[in-house]
Each structure stands twice: as C-alpha cells, then as structure tokens.
C-alpha cells in the first residue's frame with residue numbers, strides 16, 4: 001500500500017541528509033531496490049520520474065514520490 005512506502009522515502013532521503021526531499025538518483029535507487037517488480041524498463045522509469053518532478057528542481061518531494069509510486073504500481077490513476 002501507499003502507507004507502507006512512506007518509510008522508504010524517509011530512509012532514502014536521510015541517507016542524503018534531508019528529511020523532505022530525495023534526489024533523482026536516490027529515487028531511482030529506492031525504486032530499483034523496493035519496486036523492482038513494477039519496473040518493466042529503464043526508459044519508462046526515466047520518463048515517469050521526469051514527468052513527475054513537477055517543479056523541475058531535480059529533487060522529489062514526498063508528494064511527488066507518492067504520485068510516482070501510484071503511477072508505477074498502477075494504483076490511484
């Protein structure tokens with residue numbers, strides 16, 4: 001569920017010294033480690049990440065992260 005993914009965001013963000021933002025690289029690590037079964041190909045993952053970095057600051061907020069998880073897991077569309 002979405003709630004179960006929340007600790008991942010915090011855990012990976014903290015590795016980068018932040019509590020509320022994750023770099024694109026950190027997000028890709030998180031998705032590849034925790035959501036591998038949903039990732040069919042690298043190309044679509046890159047597109048999803050770019051399209052959902054709404055404010056284009058190169059980092060992913062928690063809200064953006066939730067949207068990405070919903071998109072790749074096919075829930076809440």
Ligand SMILES: [Ca+2]
Nearest residue numbers: 053055057059
């Ligand atoms: Ca962003």
